[in-house]
Amino acid sequence: MKYLIASKVIYDTESGEFTLPGAERLEAQKLTNTANRILSLLIASPGTVLERQYLLEHVWESAGHTGSSSSLNQYISILRKTLTSLTDIEESIIVVPKVGFYFSADIDVQLLDEPCAPAPGDDNVAAKKKIPSLPLKYSIPAFLILALIAANLWVWSQPKANERYSRVNEIGKLEKCTLTTYEHLSADERQRLHEVLLSAQPQLAEKCANHLALLTVNVQPSVFYGSSGRIFYSFCPLDSENETLAYCENHYAFNWKMK
Numbered sequence: 001m002k003y004l005i006a007s008k009v010i011y012d013t014e015s016g017e018f019t020l021p022g023a024e025r026l027e028a029q030k031l032t033n034t035a036n037r038i039l040s041l042l043i044a045s046p047g048t049v050l051e052r053q054y055l056l057e058h059v060w061e062s063a064g065h066t067g068s069s070s071s072l073n074q075y076i077s078i079l080r081k082t083l084t085s086l087t088d089i090e091e092s093i094i095v096v097p098k099v100g101f102y103f104s105a106d107i108d109v110q111l112l113d114e115p116c117a118p119a120p121g122d123d124n125v126a127a128k129k130k131i132p133s134l135p136l137k138y139s140i141p142a143f144l145i146l147a148l149i150a151a152n153l154w155v156w157s158q159p160k161a162n163e164r165y166s167r168v169n170e171i172g173k174l175e176k177c178t179l180t181t182y183e184h185l186s187a188d189e190r191q192r193l194h195e196v197l198l199s200a201q202p203q204l205a206e207k208c209a210n211h212l213a214l215l216t217v218n219v220q221p222s223v224f225y226g227s228s229g230r231i232f233y234s235f236c237p238l239d240s241e242n243e244t245l246a247y248c249e250n251h252y253a254f255n256w257k258m259k
Helices: 033-043 052-063 069-087 122-128 136-157 187-200 204-210
Strands: 002-005 009-012 017-019 093-096 100-103 109-111 169-174 177-181 213-219 229-237 249-256
Touching (some): 002 069, 052 100, 052 229, 052 249, 169 187, 169 204, 187 204, 187 229, 204 213, 204 229
Antiparallel strands (some): 002 009, 002 109, 169 177, 229 249
């Protein structure tokens, strides 16, 4: 597919090339295969957050490679710099801390794939058909209805905040660590959360005993009930003086099952 980004540059997801409208293909700027897979996923759904583990699975693991959070961050940085150089827009790919990334819904993105050409002669047939005009008494109500439809479409087309990531839920403590999640957990799942975390990462007990920290978790519901699934947690120590984030360690486990 081809997208026109911010009315300034054309991006081809098949070749991974950027070209300026009207420019020769020889002048195109080409992404690496990995960077192209990341951008093609992000630009397909502007405003929708793609979680880190989702990108790691669909970009690296699906191609038989091993990815890491560090590699993902590097490619996102490269893509942002590339897009800024082509569009003069700084915030093209937005970071949701400890969760993932999304392509800004504030940037105009148009799909350029052309529709099928009309069959020969269709224009002539259409031209021969006489289009009756509406009487004046029907024209005004019809105009008002069209105006209302257009207004509703405009309202619905405005960028909307991703509600899933608009609020962090505090769900308890693990020693000095405050547990938070973007998901809703039942009372039973909250009780099992400590067991799941300590079973998957036993060193968390020592870390949380020694450090004041935020611990953001995302556990696939199937894990709580004995099946395999994904586990993600972000361990973020806090500065003891002003309780600001010092740094974050992100950890993933795929197809993990409680032993």
